[in-house]
Amino acid sequence: MNLNLKIWRQKDATSKGQMVDYPLKGVEEDMSFLEMLDVLNEQLINKGEEPIEFDHDCREGICGTCSMQINGQPHGPDRLVTVCQLHMRSFADGDTIVIEPFRASAFPVIKDLIVDRVAFDRIQQAGGFVSVNTSGNTLDANAIPIGKDIADTAFNSATCIGCGACVAACKNASAMLFTSAKVSQFALLPQGQVEATERVQNMVRQMDLEGFGNCTNTGACEVECPKGISLENIARMNREYLSATVKG
Amino acid sequence: MSGLIKSSIVRKVVMALSGLFLVFFLAQHFTINITSVIDPETFNTWSHFMGYNPLVQYLLQPILIAGVIIHFVMGFVLEIQNNKARGIKYMKYKGSANAPWVSRNMIISGAVILAFIGLHMYDFWVHEMAYKYIEGNPEDPTRYYAETVEKFEPIWRTVIYIISFALLALHLLHGFSSSFQTMGVNNKYTPAIKTFTKAFAIVIPLGFAFIAIYHHLNPITH
Ligand code: HEM
Ligand code: SF4
Ligand code: FES
Numbered sequence: 130m131n132l133n134l135k136i137w138r139q140k141d142a143t144s145k146g147q148m149v150d151y152p153l154k155g156v157e158e159d160m161s162f163l164e165m166l167d168v169l170n171e172q173l174i175n176k177g178e179e180p181i182e183f184d185h186d187c188r189e190g191i192c193g194t195c196s197m198q199i200n201g202q203p204h205g206p207d208r209l210v211t212v213c214q215l216h217m218r219s220f221a222d223g224d225t226i227v228i229e230p231f232r233a234s235a236f237p238v239i240k241d242l243i244v245d246r247v248a249f250d251r252i253q254q255a256g257g258f259v260s261v262n263t264s265g266n267t268l269d270a271n272a273i274p275i276g277k278d279i280a281d282t283a284f285n286s287a288t289c290i291g292c293g294a295c296v297a298a299c300k301n302a303s304a305m306l307f308t309s310a311k312v313s314q315f316a317l318l319p320q321g322q323v324e325a326t327e328r329v330q331n332m333v334r335q336m337d338l339e340g341f342g343n344c345t346n347t348g349a350c351e352v353e354c355p356k357g358i359s360l361e362n363i364a365r366m367n368r369e370y371l372s373a374t375v376k377g
Numbered sequence: 378m379s380g381l382i383k384s385s386i387v388r389k390v391v392m393a394l395s396g397l398f399l400v401f402f403l404a405q406h407f408t409i410n411i412t413s414v415i416d417p418e419t420f421n422t423w424s425h426f427m428g429y430n431p432l433v434q435y436l437l438q439p440i441l442i443a444g445v446i447i448h449f450v451m452g453f454v455l456e457i458q459n460n461k462a463r464g465i466k467y468m469k470y471k472g473s474a475n476a477p478w479v480s481r482n483m484i485i486s487g488a489v490i491l492a493f494i495g496l497h498m499y500d501f502w503v504h505e506m507a508y509k510y511i512e513g514n515p516e517d518p519t520r521y522y523a524e525t526v527e528k529f530e531p532i533w534r535t536v537i538y539i540i541s542f543a544l545l546a547l548h549l550l551h552g553f554s555s556s557f558q559t560m561g562v563n564n565k566y567t568p569a570i571k572t573f574t575k576a577f578a579i580v581i582p583l584g585f586a587f588i589a590i591y592h593h594l595n596p597i598t599h
Binding site for chain 1: 381383384385386387388389390455458459461462463464465466467468469470471472474475476477480481483551555558559560561562563564
């Protein structure tokens with residue numbers, strides 16, 4: 130198939146950047162979206178041009194780095210997939226495909242399609258952990274029995290790969306889905322309850338400091354999340370936060 | 378306190394609680410207004426009670442005005458902050474792919490409602506304040522029905538009211554159930570809450586529109 134690609138090019142964090150047209154011929158429908166970009170980049174390199182920079186690592190939907198906005202949606206038109214799992218059969222011959230970096234003030238562009246998502250790391254560092262005594266007599270986590278339904282719910286929250294699609298999709302660039310998944314994965318488990326109050330307060334404070342927007346419950350995040358993290362996580366975080374605030 | 382208002386979740390909760398309060402007010406307002414179609418006498422009695430009961434006038438009315446102000450000021454603050462959170466916009470943004478129109482345009486439906494509240498206050502509240510406190514007229518428990526019907530004589534006012542009720546419906550379609558999510562309620566009752574939201578958001582504004590049309594079509598003949 131032949132495609133007309135419109136791709137955001139930006140030399141570095143401080144340059145202005147603009148959309149550039151790239152016609153691409155002979156794309157196979159079995160290629161992944163990233164492989165399609167690889168083909169384009171090879172052509173650019175052969176022509177002596179600068180290849181298009183984009184993030185990728187695992188190429189199997191688990192690392193969460195391959196983030197970009199495709200035709201106005203994070204990770205493109207398909208549901209529950211990252212860009213590395215998106216295939217060209219989801220597009221038609223002759224399509225125009227607009228490819229942009231994720232846009233959020235808290236995710237500044239580094240180059241082309243690559244954005245800086247360290248803001249997520251700082252939210253995680255603010256409380257997304259369980260303090261463990263590592264002096265040598267650490268308790269085995271499995272020594273505490275946990276109901277299957279709770280274990281499953283916590284596991285589902287923990288499947289968040291920190292890709293940032295929730296922020297990218299949200300009209301407010303809110304990071305509530307990510308933060309709530311990270312709060313939930315601990316809040317649900319007995320090990321996480323010891324530090325529950327400070328955790329939710331510190332993570333939400335950091336989230337706000339990073340300049341993400343305010344949630345208005347549009348639900349765009351849960352639709353676009355490649356891991357199916359649901360709005361129930363946000364409701365849980367709000368409950369945790371409110372009870373932490375009341376407790377002081 | 379200032380620390381609290383800096384929290385995005387606290388701001389959301391303020392939005393939800395003031396919004397829910399307005400929903401309750403709306404239901405109460407509708408209950409009284411619908412009597413104007415059923416039985417003018419009852420409408421007069423209730424309107425007079427609302428207009429002269431000290432608890433309503435000096436406690437509930439100020440709370441209501443504060444509620445409206447808090448709600449729309451916070452709404453505009455959130456909108457400005459949310460715009461800033463995406464400094465550089467997308468060239469292509471397919472909002473309809475993942476979220477309903479009503480949820481993405483609360484500020485538009487809200488702004489229309491605000492303009493409507495302005496007109497509505499001018500139509501009824503300003504008139505009422507002038508009647509009672511400036512002109513110093515005596516109590517007259519029989520005047521409300523005629524005054525109300527008269528308001529809907531001009532077609533332009535009736536039409537503006539109907540358009541505003543339509544936008545109110547859109548605002549409530551998202552806002553009512555959304556406030557439960559904000560308050561942390563997302564469980565087995567959520568489908569029921571969403572169904573109730575749909576019913577409320579359609580029936581109540583439709584009812585208000587019906588009242589306006591009814592009075593427009595049935596003027597008092599002198
Ligand atoms: C005075 C003009 C108004 C403006 C400017 C306005 C604006 C807004 C905005 C921007 C939101 C936030 C969107 C969101 O969080 O989903 C909102 C939410 C809401 N509004 Fe309004 N609104 C107005 C009047 C009303 C009225 C009259 C009612 C009820 C009868 C109402 C009920 C609600 C509810 C229940 C919410 C949901 C809160 C939540 O999501 O937690 N609003 N409004
Ligand atoms: S919640 Fe979903 S969309 Fe958001 S960062 Fe995690 S995996 Fe990505
Ligand atoms: S490259 Fe790792 S999720 Fe796509």
